[in-house]
Amino acid sequence: MLSINKLTLPKNKNISVSFRVWFFAGNEKFLGKGRVELLQKIEKFGSISSAAKDMKMSYRQAWQMISEINEHSELPLVEKKLGGKSGGGATLTDAGKKAISTFKEFEKKVADFIQEESKKIKI
Amino acid sequence: MLSINKLTLPKNKNISVSFRVWFFAGNEKFLGKGRVELLQKIEKFGSISSAAKDMKMSYRQAWQMISEINEHSELPLVEKKLGGKSGGGATLTDAGKKAISTFKEFEKKVADFIQEESKKIKI
Numbered sequence A, B: 001m002l003s004i005n006k007l008t009l010p011k012n013k014n015i016s017v018s019f020r021v022w023f024f025a026g027n028e029k030f031l032g033k034g035r036v037e038l039l040q041k042i043e044k045f046g047s048i049s050s051a052a053k054d055m056k057m058s059y060r061q062a063w064q065m066i067s068e069i070n071e072h073s074e075l076p077l078v079e080k081k082l083g084g085k086s087g088g089g090a091t092l093t094d095a096g097k098k099a100i101s102t103f104k105e106f107e108k109k110v111a112d113f114i115q116e117e118s119k120k121i122k123i
Helices: A033-045 A048-054 A059-071 A094-118 B033-045 B048-054 B059-071 B094-118
Strands: A015-025 A028-031 A078-081 A089-092 B015-025 B028-031 B078-081 B089-092
Touching: A015 A094, A015 B094, A028 A033, A028 A059, A033 A048, A033 A059, A033 A089, A033 A094, A048 A059, A048 A089, A059 A078, A089 A094, A094 B015, A094 B094, B015 B094, B028 B033, B028 B059, B033 B048, B033 B059, B033 B089, B033 B094, B048 B059, B048 B089, B059 B078, B089 B094
Parallel strands: none
Antiparallel strands: A015 A028, A015 B015, A078 A089, B015 B028, B078 B089
């Protein structure tokens, strides 16, 4: 006779996989999902403080991240603009835009690969 | 004339990529690097408390993780052994061994893919 346990249905018919990737420059973290999001928001708002606020982090934290990013890049990814009526702001450089697209494209390739491979998982 | 900044060497000639993957059962986390490590240590030590100690977590935390793992699996991955001279212990079931190897193989495939793809990154 089957015990009640044997009658429960398999729960794990489908396993899905989530992932994160990080770009490193040498031993130092260069870009990850959070940093890329910050860069995207700087591009959107043209301001580090607005981007920081939108990400619920302090200006100090955001600036710290940007310094680390810039430090590990041949060319700066973010540039501060001084003066002007609006009291300055920040822009993404061409290198910054390229870094975002490179990261996003890489992430997409990994996502596609994982999606295909995860169909084969049987546990 | 070149400024001193322009003379600094490119820092980012090589970008390396690190990653993490997680197996989900529905919306619930099923396996990740940490959980797999715990399962491997249970297999090694034959004991949840020894495995927990080696991972610097409490027995309670370890048991909580195992309960969650078992809960989302058709078959339990870890079984407690009761009694005996040693006062019981825990073993990995065949399903547990298979889950570890499935996760490890998947991780390896992703690592190989990322290693190849990361050679193409230019920032």
